[in-house]
Amino acid sequence: MAKCPTKVADSFNVGLGERKAIYLYFDQGIPSVMTIDEDNCRYFATGKCKVCEKMCKKGAVDFEQKDHRVSLDVGAIILATGLSVMDPTPLTQYGYGRIPNVITGLEYERLINATGPTGGHLLRPSDGELAHRVGFVQCAGSRDLNHCDYCSSVCCMYSIKDAMLGREHDPESVSHIFHTDLRNVGKWFQRYQIRGEEEYGIKFVRGRIAEIQHGPADNPVLWYEDTRTREVASLEVDLVVLATAALPSLDAKELAGTLGVKVDRYGFVLTDDATPSSTNVKGIYACGFCKGPCDIPESVAQASAAASSASTRVLGNK
Amino acid sequence: MEELRIGVFICNCGTNIAGFLDATDVSDYSRGLPGVVFSRENLYSCSEAGVSDIKSAIVENKLNRVIVAACTPRTHEPTFRATCEDAGLNPFFFEFVNIREHVSWVHKKEREAATRKARDLVRMAVARAALLEPQTPIEASVIRRAVVIGGGISGLTAARELARKGIDVVLIERERKLGGLVSGLYVLGPVPRDARAYVASLVADVRKDRRIRIMTGATVERIGGYIGSYMVGVRSRGKASEIDCGAIVVATGAVPLKPEGVFGYDGKKVISLFEFQDRLRKGKLRGRRFVMITCAGARDRERIYCSRICCGSAIKDALLVKELDPGSSVHILYRDLMCYGVENEGILRAAKEAGIRFVSYSKDAPPVVEDGVVRVEGDVMGEELAIDADVVVLASPLVADEGASELSKMLKVPLDADRFFLEAHVKLRPIDFATDGIFVCGTARWPATTRECAEQALGAAARASIPLLAGRVEVEPAVAVLGDEDLCRGCGMCAALCPYGAIEIVETDSGEKASMIEVACKGCGTCAATCYMRAITMVHYTDDQLRSQVNVAFEEQATRAGGAVAEPGAAAPTGAGGSK
Numbered sequence: 050m051a052k053c054p055t056k057v058a059d060s061f062n063v064g065l066g067e068r069k070a071i072y073l074y075f076d077q078g079i080p081s082v083m084t085i086d087e088d089n090c091r092y093f094a095t096g097k098c099k100v101c102e103k104m105c106k107k108g109a110v111d112f113e114q115k116d117h118r119v120s121l122d123v124g125a126i127i128l129a130t131g132l133s134v135m136d137p138t139p140l141t142q143y144g145y146g147r148i149p150n151v152i153t154g155l156e157y158e159r160l161i162n163a164t165g166p167t168g169g170h171l172l173r174p175s176d177g178e179l180a181h182r183v184g185f186v187q188c189a190g191s192r193d194l195n196h197c198d199y200c201s202s203v204c205c206m207y208s209i210k211d212a213m214l215g216r217e218h219d220p221e222s223v224s225h226i227f228h229t230d231l232r233n234v235g236k237w238f239q240r241y242q243i244r245g246e247e248e249y250g251i252k253f254v255r256g257r258i259a260e261i262q263h264g265p266a267d268n269p270v271l272w273y274e275d276t277r278t279r280e281v282a283s284l285e286v287d288l289v290v291l292a293t294a295a296l297p298s299l300d301a302k303e304l305a306g307t308l309g310v311k312v313d314r315y316g317f318v319l320t321d322d323a324t325p326s327s328t329n330v331k332g333i334y335a336c337g338f339c340k341g342p343c344d345i346p347e348s349v350a351q352a353s354a355a356a357s358s359a360s361t362r363v364l365g366n367k
Numbered sequence: 368m369e370e371l372r373i374g375v376f377i378c379n380c381g382t383n384i385a386g387f388l389d390a391t392d393v394s395d396y397s398r399g400l401p402g403v404v405f406s407r408e409n410l411y412s413c414s415e416a417g418v419s420d421i422k423s424a425i426v427e428n429k430l431n432r433v434i435v436a437a438c439t440p441r442t443h444e445p446t447f448r449a450t451c452e453d454a455g456l457n458p459f460f461f462e463f464v465n466i467r468e469h470v471s472w473v474h475k476k477e478r479e480a481a482t483r484k485a486r487d488l489v490r491m492a493v494a495r496a497a498l499l500e501p502q503t504p505i506e507a508s509v510i511r512r513a514v515v516i517g518g519g520i521s522g523l524t525a526a527r528e529l530a531r532k533g534i535d536v537v538l539i540e541r542e543r544k545l546g547g548l549v550s551g552l553y554v555l556g557p558v559p560r561d562a563r564a565y566v567a568s569l570v571a572d573v574r575k576d577r578r579i580r581i582m583t584g585a586t587v588e589r590i591g592g593y594i595g596s597y598m599v600g601v602r603s604r605g606k607a608s609e610i611d612c613g614a615i616v617v618a619t620g621a622v623p624l625k626p627e628g629v630f631g632y633d634g635k636k637v638i639s640l641f642e643f644q645d646r647l648r649k650g651k652l653r654g655r656r657f658v659m660i661t662c663a664g665a666r667d668r669e670r671i672y673c674s675r676i677c678c679g680s681a682i683k684d685a686l687l688v689k690e691l692d693p694g695s696s697v698h699i700l701y702r703d704l705m706c707y708g709v710e711n712e713g714i715l716r717a718a719k720e721a722g723i724r725f726v727s728y729s730k731d732a733p734p735v736v737e738d739g740v741v742r743v744e745g746d747v748m749g750e751e752l753a754i755d756a757d758v759v760v761l762a763s764p765l766v767a768d769e770g771a772s773e774l775s776k777m778l779k780v781p782l783d784a785d786r787f788f789l790e791a792h793v794k795l796r797p798i799d800f801a802t803d804g805i806f807v808c809g810t811a812r813w814p815a816t817t818r819e820c821a822e823q824a825l826g827a828a829a830r831a832s833i834p835l836l837a838g839r840v841e842v843e844p845a846v847a848v849l850g851d852e853d854l855c856r857g858c859g860m861c862a863a864l865c866p867y868g869a870i871e872i873v874e875t876d877s878g879e880k881a882s883m884i885e886v887a888c889k890g891c892g893t894c895a896a897t898c899y900m901r902a903i904t905m906v907h908y909t910d911d912q913l914r915s916q917v918n919v920a921f922e923e924q925a926t927r928a929g930g931a932v933a934e935p936g937a938a939a940p941t942g943a944g945g946s947k
Contacts, residue, residue, distance in 0.1 A: 077414035163381025164410070192712060199709040217475070230703035234675040236793055236813045237783070239666060276747050277729065317709060322558060322818040323565060326825060341709045346797040347819070350808075353798060353826030360829065361531045364836075 050083060052100045057089045059166070062159045065174075066166030071101045071110075076164050083109070125332045125359035128310070128318055129352065130301050132338040135190045135197065135294040143189060143291055148263045149175035151289045153189075154207060161214045171215055171222070173288045175267035180288035181221045184271050185212060186258045187228040190294035197294040199315065202342035204292035205232050209245040211290065216249045225252045225284060227273055235344060261289060295342055308333055317341045326355040334358045371402035373496055374430035375489060376421055378412035378437035380467055387471035388481040393436065396486050400493045404428060412437050418450050425454035432496040436464035436489050442795070457501035459844070459907060464492045491916040498912045504841040507886040509595035509613040509834050514539060516587060516599075516774070519547020520817055521809025522618035523569040524824035525831075529616075530578035532832050537610050538573065539601055541770070543584045545570045547620050548810075551641070553648035555817050556683030557710040565817070590615070590777040591868045593887045594804030595840045614804045614831040617788060618824065619774060621765040621810035629664045630761055631736040637759040639663075640680055647687060654757025655695040657688060658741045660734055662702050663761035667730075672785050674764030675814040678705040681762040682718045689721045698724045698754050700734050700743055726752065765814040778805055779866065788812050798827045803840070806830050846888035847895055850904030855880045861894035861903060870894060 053069035061068075061075045070090040071083055091098040092112060102110040134155055137145040145151050150173045152160075163169040173180040185208040190196040205228065212224035231253065233242045245251040256273040262283075264270040269289045274281050297316035305312045310328045311319045318328055318335040326334045336355035337348040375397040379385035390408050398406040405428045409417040412435055425433060433456065435447050440463045448458035466485045474481035511534055515526045518540030526538045544550065545566075552562035573579050585603035592598045592611075599610045623641045626632045634642065640659075646652040659681045665674050678701065685697040699718075704725065706715040719725070726745045728734055734743040741754045767786035775782050780800045781789040788807045791799040798806055808823035809815060815823065834840045847869075849855055857879025862870040869887035872879050881894075881903070895903040904910075 076416065077411055079415050081415035081419070163379075163383070163386070169382045169386070198712065198716065200707050200712040202707040230705065232703060232705050232707050234673050234705045234707055236787075237672070239671050239673050243671070276727075279747070279749050313709065315709065322555070322560060322816075323568075323821060325818050325822045342707065345794050347822075349795060350797050350819075350823045350826045353829040354822045354824075357528055357532075357825040357829030357832070360832070361528065364532055 050101070052104050054098070054100065055089055055091050057086065062166045063153070063156050065156060065159050085110075085112075124363040125334060126308070127355045127359055128304070128308075128328070128333065128335040128339050129337050129355070130298045130304065130339045132295045132342075133298045135296055137189055137291050137293045140190055140196070140291075142260045143186065143258065143289075144261045144263065144269070145291060148261060148269050148289075149173075149267050150180070150269050150287065151261060151291065153291050153293050154204065154211065155293075157211050157290045161211065161218065169218060171218060171288070173267075178287070179219060180286075181219060181223065182286040182288070183212065183215055183222065183224045184258075184269070184284060184286040184289045185224060185226040185292060186261075186271070186289060187226065187292045188257065188294075189291035191292075192229060193294070197296065197315070200232060200342065201292075201295040202232065203295065203344050206235070206238060206241070206344070208290070208292050209233075209242060209251065212251045213245055213249045216251075223250060223252070225254055225271075225286070227254050227256055227258050227271065229255070229257060235346065295338065297339055301339055310335075324358075326351065326358045332359075332362060369431060371432065371497055372404045372428065372430050373400075373402045373432040373434065373493055374421075374424055374428060375400075375403055375406040375434045375436065375493070376412055376424075377406070377408045377466075377485075377489075378417070378435065379408055379410050380438060380471075381411065384437070384467050384471045387475050388466070388478060388485050390485075392482055393466070393485045393489060397434075397489045397493065400490055402432070402497050403493060405430060413443050413446055418446065421447070421450050422454045425451065425456060430454075431456065432460050432462070432499060434462045434464060434489065434492045434496055436466045436485065436492070438467040439465055441801075442792070459502040460496070460499050462492045462496045462499065464488045487920060490919050494915040494919040495912045498909070498915055499907075502844040502907060505844050505846070505885050507593075507595045507840055507842055509838050509840055510597075510611050511535065511835050511838065512537065512610075512612040513614045513616060513831055513835060514597070514599045514610055514612045515616045515618060517547065517618035517620055517809070517811065518542075518545040518581070518583070519618065519620045519809065519820075520549050520566065520569060521620065521811070521820045521824040521827075522547070522616070523566075523573050524821050525616045525618055525808055525828045526579050527569065527572050527576065528825050528828035529832060529835075530573075530576045532828070532836065534578065534832060534835050536579045537599075537612065538579055538581050539585045539587060539599070539603075540581070540583045541586055541619075545573070545581065545583065548622070549817060551645070553644045554683065554687060557679050557714045557816075559683070559687075560817075587774060587777060593867070593869075594802075594834060594842070595886070597804065613835050614806065615778065616824075616827050616831055617774070617778070617780075617800075617805065617807045617811055618809050618827070619768055619771060619811045621787070621814060622768050624664050624670075624763040624766045626664045626761045626763040629763070630660055630734065630759065632663075632761060636739075636757070637736055637761065640677065640684065640760055640762045643684060643758070643760045647684065647691075652688070652691075652758075655692060656755050656757045657685070657695065657697045657760060658754050658756040658758075659685060659697065659699045659760040659762060660736075660741075661699065661704075661762040663763045665764035666702065670764060670766070670785070672764070673705060675705065676816055677762035677764060678703075679711045679714065679816070681760070682706070682711075682714050682723070684760075685723045686714060686718055686721060689718075689723060693721075696722075696724070698726060698741075698756075700726050700728050700741070702728065702730060726754075765810055768811070771811065778802070780805055780807075798823055799830055803842075804831075804834060842886050843890065844885075845890040845905070845907035846885050847883055847890065847892070847903050847905055848885075849881055849883060849902055851902045852877070852880055854900040854902035855898075856900060857881065860897050860899075864893050864897055866891065866893065 053071045055070035056067045058064040059066040059068040070086045159165040171180045191201040215222040256275045260272045262270040271284045302316045334355040336351035377390045377394040394406045394408045451461045452458045515522045515538045526536045550566045582603045589600040631637045706712045732744040783789040791801040806827040808827040809820040869884045873882045
């Protein structure tokens with residue numbers, strides 16, 4: 050990997066860092082095996098290079114490897130295809146892609162992560178300076194009749210968590226969270242929210258952001274109406290984080306079509322409330338975000354539920 | 368004796384650990400400790416790369432003791448024990464040190480002291496590791512029968528699912544009728560569904576399944592045993608019986624708070640949401656002007672939590688009213704509308720389209736209910752509204768069942784601060800208890816919609832079915848044994864104090880003696896601490912092992928006080944420490 054001459058944007062770091070054309074998906078990725086990105090590898094493009102093959106003492110690089118089709122006879126299938134996030138570029142009022150220091154929640158996650166492109170320091174894209182003042186914009190595309198009219202369910206909590214992480218890394222960090230309803234409904238979530246406010250100094254502002262302007266020194270300026278005080282105000286920050294809407298994974302609809310599984314108009318797999326892991330197709334079950342927004346404990350419980358339905362069928366009792 | 372070859376691995380946990388203490392220093396320091404032949408830092412010890420690194424280090428350096436200083440054994444001890452086993456080492460030659468929860472997370476602003484503490488803990492682990500002995504897990508057989516406690520929708524769903532897997536089930540319900548809370552409801556949400564028809568179909572399925580034995584009017588009186596072999600003592604309609612089973616599912620539900628003393632509740636004109644549903648169902652709802660108030664008794668000082676389902680339930684009921692009488696007026700006064708997900712947000716939009724009015728109020732200026740009128744400081748408008756109301760409906764939270772406390776003691780599983788059952792891990796093991804063989808689902812765990820209850824119930828059935836279908840379980844061998852039978856005087860103090868009923872006094876040729884039931888023992892050590900003859904030994908936590916840790920803990924402090932040992936970072940053995 051070290052000798053590979055080709056650098057490409059690292060998709061795991063949502064494009065924030067670079068990786069080589071031969072790469073590990075990420076440090077804790079499973080399986081922990083290098084892979085070659087055929088689209089960007091110099092050998093596949095020009096027929097020359099193979100530096101990695103020459104360097105590898107164990108002879109583990111094989112350019113002749115081909116994709117192959119596998120047929121499996123199974124008694125049950127479980128769909129657990131998860132989610133993707135909305136590209137916020139169409140939300141032009143927020144200036145994503147136009148104002149350099151407006152990023153998404155996922156990008157923030159990579160920046161604040163020790164193995165991320167900045168080693169866990171919240172360095173903003175425009176100048177690599179540490180961002181102290183952060184504005185979190187909730188419902189970016191969610192609960193929005195023009196985009197996703199549903200609630201993505203997990204953003205209120207992850208924004209609070211992100212703001213807390215910011216403060217832990219940098220005692221001078223001040224986060225404002227601009228929200229509509231704060232939907233922290235899970236076990237102990239209210240306590241978490243209170244802790245965020247009292248111990249981490251998070252400022253909660255009830256109001257949707259109307260517009261983000263490109264301010265001086267590339268600082269984003271948030272314009273909003275605080276619906277508690279009924280005042281229109283603006284706030285200049287170092288960095289804006291958009292809690293972008295969560296969508297079904299990109300090929301979920303296609304997969305559902307192949308399998309004959311019914312999905313709703315957004316592409317989430319439809320199941321019945323009484324038999325919540327069974328799809329309309331006998332023997333095909335679903336769990337997690339592919340059925341609709343849900344958090345980690347819900348996903349884990351649903352995964353056990355789908356495993357139960359599948360195993361009951363495979364064990365031959367129903 | 369075999370030469371000691373201890374390996375020490377210091378986990379950085381990204382910056383979780385290394386951000387707050389000098390992990391390099393701790394690693395270098397540990398290399399100078401007696402018996403240590405190898406030490407290394409890992410970025411993430413638990414990752415596949417970290418694990419394979421540890422594995423190859425064991426083989427290459429012929430390590431016979433392994434210490435990982437990382438996070439909590441609750442999630443990762445099994446990982447590293449398995450790593451040792453894979454490398455051909457007995458897993459009980461592994462010793463875990465928690466330098467995250469016990470050090471870096473709690474000493475975030477004291478880097479030097481944190482580093483020193485991590486050194487102390489590693490030194491203590493090294494001392495103990497030297498005395499570790501190989502162990503083999505205790506195997507026990509599993510009775511292929513489950514007891515499900517609670518006959519509401521969660522318990523019914525779990526029982527039906529277990530029976531479908533070929534497992535015998537005993538379903539225990541406190542009331543004389545099955546169905547629980549939902550059987551008293553009218554229409555379920557967010558997708559409208561007839562509550563009684565749903566319960567009836569579940570009950571019918573359960574009744575016709577010959578694998579399920581139903582006990583109604585039954586209370587659990589005592590519970591003993593352990594995974595694979597629990598005994599549940601039940602009193603049903605006056606008659607006591609004992610049920611042997613391999614696993615237990617707790618599905619005892621929650622109860623709606625009767626909002627006495629909140630917003631002028633009187634049970635007539637100011638009623639709870641559940642009473643409102645009841646009137647709707649019976650066609651006895653009078654009035655045309657309704658005001659609903661959410662968070663009635665929730666998200667306040669007494670009950671900090673949000674009960675998750677009240678907003679959705681209130682909106683669903685408001686829509687029912689509008690359907691019955693489109694000319695009626697419904698106001699919903701709220702703090703935050705908890706319409707998470709696709710369907711809840713969907714009914715919120717439908718409610719707005721149907722002309723239901725939403726007024727947000729602040730916690731500091733709650734609505735005031737007077738006779739026939741509700742006054743509220745609508746914080747979006749900034750004006751006080753006086754809303755006429757024929758009926759005021761209070762959406763109050765679900766609260767933990769009073770019986771939960773007693774049941775938790777019998778099961779020896781914990782409750783949380785809100786008196787709901789506390790699972791093994793709130794994020795990663797939401798339907799397991801820390802105690803093996805006991806599982807939880809539905810509103811006994813936390814308020815949930817019927818769909819979420821059904822999901823958890825299926826999940827709990829899956830979890831319970833794993834040992835039940837396997838027929839055998841392995842139990843941790845860190846248990847109490849009668850190390851020296853001659854010393855035991857059969858006084859019975861240990862048996863009286865054992866919280867798990869794992870000790871009995873038996874008659875032997877040399878008089879009365881304690882006898883341990885290994886699989887029932889949880890290794891808490893109460894008996895060993897009590898035994899004044901020191902006849903009881905804790906396997907894997909022997910007196911010698913613990914004493915060795917304590918001794919070295921104080922040794923170092925003594926030398927440190929004398930200034931003989933360099934401070935961390937000043938002159939670590941390889942000089943690498945303190946370079947940051």
